[in-house]
Amino acid sequence: MTPRLKKGLMTSAFVGTLLTIINQYNAIFNGDNINWLSMALTYIVPFCVHWNSSRVKKDDMDS
16 A cells, blocks of 8 residues: 555545544434435545645655
């Protein structure tokens, strides 16, 4: 596993969990229905943002 991938997964896990608790609070703690698509996107988006920004940073350092 590359350091970039590891850091992206860690970022996604931290930010995704925090945002999931905020956005799905009632579903998690009060037994409401969980919106699984929303929860999945809550983890995928931070990973994609990290991955793309690290790629851009690497490209800028190379040029």
